[in-house]
Amino acid sequence: MADAAEQPVDDIQVECTETSPALRSLRVEVDADRVRRAFDRAYADLRRSARIKGFRPGKVPRSVLERMYGASLPEEIERVLVGETLAAAIEQAGIEPISEPDIDAEPPAPDAAFRYTARVEVKPPITLPDPGSVTGRKPIVAVPAEEIDAELERIRERHESLVEEPEGTEAADGHVVTVDFEGRVDGEPFRGGSAKAVDIRLGTGSMVPGFEEQLLGVRAGEDRQVTITFPDDYGNDELAGKEAVFDCHVVAVRRRELPALDDELAKDVGEYESLDELRAKIEGDKRKQRESAAQRTLNESLLDSLIELTDFEVPPGVVDRQLMSQMRSMHDQFHGRVPHEILDQQLRRMQEEGRPMAERRVREAFLLEAIAEANAIEVGAEDVDARLAEMAGDQGMETDQLRQIAERQGWLHAIEHELREQKAYAWVAERAKIDEFDSEAESASGEAAASEEDAPETSS
Numbered sequence: 398m399a400d401a402a403e404q405p406v407d408d409i410q411v412e413c414t415e416t417s418p419a420l421r422s423l424r425v426e427v428d429a430d431r432v433r434r435a436f437d438r439a440y441a442d443l444r445r446s447a448r449i450k451g452f453r454p455g456k457v458p459r460s461v462l463e464r465m466y467g468a469s470l471p472e473e474i475e476r477v478l479v480g481e482t483l484a485a486a487i488e489q490a491g492i493e494p495i496s497e498p499d500i501d502a503e504p505p506a507p508d509a510a511f512r513y514t515a516r517v518e519v520k521p522p523i524t525l526p527d528p529g530s531v532t533g534r535k536p537i538v539a540v541p542a543e544e545i546d547a548e549l550e551r552i553r554e555r556h557e558s559l560v561e562e563p564e565g566t567e568a569a570d571g572h573v574v575t576v577d578f579e580g581r582v583d584g585e586p587f588r589g590g591s592a593k594a595v596d597i598r599l600g601t602g603s604m605v606p607g608f609e610e611q612l613l614g615v616r617a618g619e620d621r622q623v624t625i626t627f628p629d630d631y632g633n634d635e636l637a638g639k640e641a642v643f644d645c646h647v648v649a650v651r652r653r654e655l656p657a658l659d660d661e662l663a664k665d666v667g668e669y670e671s672l673d674e675l676r677a678k679i680e681g682d683k684r685k686q687r688e689s690a691a692q693r694t695l696n697e698s699l700l701d702s703l704i705e706l707t708d709f710e711v712p713p714g715v716v717d718r719q720l721m722s723q724m725r726s727m728h729d730q731f732h733g734r735v736p737h738e739i740l741d742q743q744l745r746r747m748q749e750e751g752r753p754m755a756e757r758r759v760r761e762a763f764l765l766e767a768i769a770e771a772n773a774i775e776v777g778a779e780d781v782d783a784r785l786a787e788m789a790g791d792q793g794m795e796t797d798q799l800r801q802i803a804e805r806q807g808w809l810h811a812i813e814h815e816l817r818e819q820k821a822y823a824w825v826a827e828r829a830k831i832d833e834f835d836s837e838a839e840s841a842s843g844e845a846a847a848s849e850e851d852a853p854e855t856s857s
Contacts, residue, residue, distance in 0.1 A: 409482050413490035419521040419712040423498075425486045427478050427511040435474050436507045443470075471504045478511050492519050496714035518712035523767040526706040528828035533702060535695040536836035540683045548679050549658060552666060559651040567614045568650045570600030574612055575648040578623075582641045589633075590641065594648060605631075608643070615647045694836075696822050699829060700761050711759050720755035724748060768821040776816045784812055 408428035416422045440459050449465070452458075479500055487494060494517045502513035559573055568574050574597050580590030599609050607625040615621050623643040631637040656662050663675040724744050731740050768774070782796075789799040803809045 407485070409486060409489075411486045411489040413492065416516070417710060419518055419710040421490065421492050421517045421519055423486055423490055423515040423517060425482060425513050425515060427482055429508055429510045432474070432478065432505055432511045433508055435478055435505070436470070439470055439474055439477075471506070474505045475502050475511070475513075478505060479513060483515060486515065487517065490517075492517060494518065495520055495712060496718065499714075518714045521709045521712065521763065523707060523709045523763060525764075525767055525771060526703070528825055529830070530706060531699060531702045531825055531829040533695050533699040533826060533829050533831045535698075535831055535833050536687075536691045537833050538684060538687045538691050540680050540687065544683060545676055545679050548683075549676065552675075553655045553658060553662065556656050556662065556665060558654050558656075560654045562617070562650045562652055565616055566650055567616060568599060568612060568647075570613070571598070571653065573598050573651045573653065574615060575651070576612070576645050577648060578643045578645040580641050580643040582636065582639050587636065587641075590643070612645070612647075615645075615650070617647055617650045619647045621645050621647065692822075695826060695831070699822065699825050700764065702829070703764050703825070704757075704760055707764060709760075709763070711756055711763070715759050716752065716756045719759050720748065720751055723751055723755060723758075765818045765821045768824060769817050772821075772824055774817060774820045774824060776813045776820070780816050781809065781812055784816055 408431045410426045412424040414422045414424070444459070445454075479502065483498065483500075487498075496518045498515040498517045500513055500515055503511070505511040562572070576595050576597055577593045578591065578595065580587065582590070597604060597609060597612065599612060602609070605625050605627060608623055611623040611625075612621065623645055624640065625643070626640045627633075627636045627638060629638045656665070658672065660671045663669040663672045666675060669675045669678065724747055727744060727747060728740065731743075785800055785803065786796045789796040792799070800809075803812065
């Protein structure tokens, strides 16, 4: 513990004691004259506002006011005196609070000094490890040609057209049949059992099991009766496990027709002059996404290593605030989208179980800030401008327009904070031992190992 230091400032005295590396205890004594003046002001205000039978406004004797309000007034005097002196006491102690101080006070009394204790959380001292001892892992970024081909195929499917088959064509898997149907359970129609002009792509399993299979071979204009049994776990309890009969009329039988994979498709998709340009855009987008994911993996692994190598106290009040922030985020994300009782249950569970994650996030923030401070890492206006330009480009906006929104909504500081953390990550990554790995090969190896573990033993 540090030695207690007592230094008078005006009409307060402050004694600061290091309770722990992240906590300071301030014992503050407010001079009796200041306390007396606070009581005098409070009774003067009461005299002006009090309306007491038998006395004119502003003429109530203090003795009467003391008798009527003396028991409740000290609480207000305490709030006023703490509010007036706490900032000066903190400045006197030479500390920088990182959370709202916790106050423990004696009830103030006229003509006596007022004393209170402020427990103040401060930034913990952090001794950073040698960056050369930090390790990290980063996936190798690659975009295989087959992934681009698969995306082009999905684009073709999104631009497909449906061509009506010649009269008499029998429907097969892959055909789209347009059907009017009316369903009955126990001979009675049921809600949701009838519809007009429903497109059903045969072979996709989009309907209740058995429905599509019984439409195989139908022709346009044909009527067919389909009998199915709803699954026992069907979403509608009134229908689960029951047999239903559908009278179906087939309006049309059509086939899918995919566009050619050529420059014309690229022009239809967007502002591309050729298929090669579209392919390059797909490859660039996928590479950017994977590079971002790889960077997140690297950053997380660097933090894992830093946390393992660095031991420091985390202020519990800051963790409390982080946990509350996580809970507010969950509430804002799911409020109105899930039943209230379920959301409330999840919030309670987070409050009980989410503290380790909250502490982890606080520890990460302290570490990154310590790295930035130790290495004079700063964010300039040009860095913010570049980030705003990147964000504007992603959102199809003008940079100036996005800047105005950022200034109006007050999140320019968040951008600066994000960029400073990114620079701190980069500083560590340049000096750490980074292991690059093939994530797909590692995943496949892990799956193979898991399969071997799950495989039944055989006797020889």
